[in-house]
Amino acid sequence: xxxxxxxxxxxxxxxxxxxxxxxxxxxxxxxxxxxxxxxxxxxxxxxxxxxxxxxxxxxxxxxxxxxxxxxxxxxxxxxxxxxxxxxxxxxxxxxxxxxxxxxxxxxxxxxxxxxxxxxxxxxxxxxxxxxxxxxxxxxxxxxxxxxxxxxxxxxxxxxxxxxxxxxxxxxxxxxxxxxxxxxxxxxxxxxxxxxxxxxxxxxxxxxxxxxxxxxxxxxxxxxxxxxxxxxxxxxxxxxxxxxxxxxxxxxxxxxxxxxxxxxxxxxxxxxxxxxxxxxxxxxxxxxxxxxxxxxxxxxxxxxx
Amino acid sequence: xxxxxxxxxxxxxxxxxxxxxxxxxxxxxxxxxxxxxxxxxxxxxxxxxxxxxxxxxxxxxxxxxxxxxxxxxxxxxxxxxxxxxxxxxxxxxxxxxxxxxxxxxxxxxxxxxxxxxxxxxxxxxxxxxxxxxxxxxxxxxxxxxxxxxxxxxxxxxxxxxxxxxxxxxxxxxxxxxxxxxxxxxxxxxxxxxxxxxxxxxxxxxxxxxxxxxxxxxxxxxxxxxxxxxxxxxxxxxxxxxxxxxxxxxxxxxxxxxxxx
Numbered sequence: 001x002x003x004x005x006x007x008x009x010x011x012x013x014x015x016x017x018x019x020x021x022x023x024x025x026x027x028x029x030x031x032x033x034x035x036x037x038x039x040x041x042x043x044x045x046x047x048x049x050x051x052x053x054x055x056x057x058x059x060x061x062x063x064x065x066x067x068x069x070x071x072x073x074x075x076x077x078x079x080x081x082x083x084x085x086x087x088x089x090x091x092x093x094x095x096x097x098x099x100x101x102x103x104x105x106x107x108x109x110x111x112x113x114x115x116x117x118x119x120x121x122x123x124x125x126x127x128x129x130x131x132x133x134x135x136x137x138x139x140x141x142x143x144x145x146x147x148x149x150x151x152x153x154x155x156x157x158x159x160x161x162x163x164x165x166x167x168x169x170x171x172x173x174x175x176x177x178x179x180x181x182x183x184x185x186x187x188x189x190x191x192x193x194x195x196x197x198x199x200x201x202x203x204x205x206x207x208x209x210x211x212x213x214x215x216x217x218x219x220x221x222x223x224x225x226x227x228x229x230x231x232x233x234x235x236x237x238x239x240x241x242x243x244x245x246x247x248x249x250x251x252x253x254x255x256x257x258x259x260x261x262x263x264x265x266x267x268x269x270x271x272x273x274x275x276x277x278x279x280x281x282x283x284x285x286x287x288x289x290x291x292x293x294x295x296x297x298x299x300x301x302x303x304x
Numbered sequence: 305x306x307x308x309x310x311x312x313x314x315x316x317x318x319x320x321x322x323x324x325x326x327x328x329x330x331x332x333x334x335x336x337x338x339x340x341x342x343x344x345x346x347x348x349x350x351x352x353x354x355x356x357x358x359x360x361x362x363x364x365x366x367x368x369x370x371x372x373x374x375x376x377x378x379x380x381x382x383x384x385x386x387x388x389x390x391x392x393x394x395x396x397x398x399x400x401x402x403x404x405x406x407x408x409x410x411x412x413x414x415x416x417x418x419x420x421x422x423x424x425x426x427x428x429x430x431x432x433x434x435x436x437x438x439x440x441x442x443x444x445x446x447x448x449x450x451x452x453x454x455x456x457x458x459x460x461x462x463x464x465x466x467x468x469x470x471x472x473x474x475x476x477x478x479x480x481x482x483x484x485x486x487x488x489x490x491x492x493x494x495x496x497x498x499x500x501x502x503x504x505x506x507x508x509x510x511x512x513x514x515x516x517x518x519x520x521x522x523x524x525x526x527x528x529x530x531x532x533x534x535x536x537x538x539x540x541x542x543x544x545x546x547x548x549x550x551x552x553x554x555x556x557x558x559x560x561x562x563x564x
Binding site for chain 2: 151152154155156157158159160161165169170173174248250251252
């Protein structure tokens, strides 16, 4: 990314913080009430205090462990079940209908189920995180697998490839771009649900801490919690995004996209030098010297 | 380099083991929607049979059936006298549409049938590079399919099909989407590449001149007749009265008016 774009993005965040600071510092009450809001500086001071303590890091570790476990389970099972449902009529009949009925239930509404099912809170929270991320991954995988170009599979089968070869060499790599869409959405809802579940029934964890701070009216603490959640969500979704782009780097990109992501050589006046055509191509027929316009033509299909 | 590697890199692989493919009173098509009924076809080992017919007459269905991708609705299909059950590596299919895996480099695409056959990494790389060289794509081996031209993709498909040393190659209008100049080059390339492989080839096309240039025999799918093509294989042979008569006959079978 160019320096100008990094500056622009940083500026956008700083601008938002400045608006918050001004609204809170001058206790603006104009229908929306900012009079009780902690300012950015108060929140930052509190953030600093917490970073120095052990409790903050313990909470962070708890939440990250929960989301990593739940999300990893959801990713693996979501891809597996989504692929099975898309590829096998039997799986579609047996697994499809029950899942379609459970799917509309918000994961956080499964808290009572989790309490009944699991011996401890910990497993329950992981279960809810899993349930939240599972369905987006499942649905994205199912669609991606169904949308695969049939001729890819036919090609591998006529090479003598069996079911597993088709699965590993065609279905999974071909569905990856779609699967990563589901993983991004799944990670987002997984964060929502892990924090909510912690607020309801957690011991430790960022969500638990944020709710505790609210009950003891520690507003800067609440804002530290929210900032933590926001930063964690942003960092993890960026990681999934970067991984996804790397895994699907074979996808054709538009020329515009390539120009944006690759650093192009710049000359004074911010313009890349125009590429010169060879002289012979500029003046067809003139001074061909054995490398006339024909040399510029594609030589496809001219075996040597 | 071992002696096997040298054999693999040799320009000619004289195996002489083309499949004989026989259809007897065959009904082809999708269940409930037969396209061809009562088809008899006998493809001799090592011959290049071109198949022409009007659009929608079932040319692609025929090839997919021979490949084992479509089950017969009736009749019999045998290879060397034995039944054909499903697709197998000894019958390679070259598709009209772009059937390269877009996430694999050209080299990795050509290596795929070799990996399926269980060749070690070094051996399949050597053989893939050899075939890419034969179709003139050495410089593009590391590129992805979308980074090369349509003609180069079809050349890669050809290399991929032949690298697995199939005993039959089934080609479904492989050059149909290419411009005339590229197509002529591809036809010459195909003849060169097939030389010495011994493979039986069934080549479907809607281009009569392509069918006459490439084929040992021409099957007219609309009429069910199979006609021998006079040799030598040469474009100048169109001046030959026997070839001209055959060309008129093929065109007539397509329902076209012969050229004046």
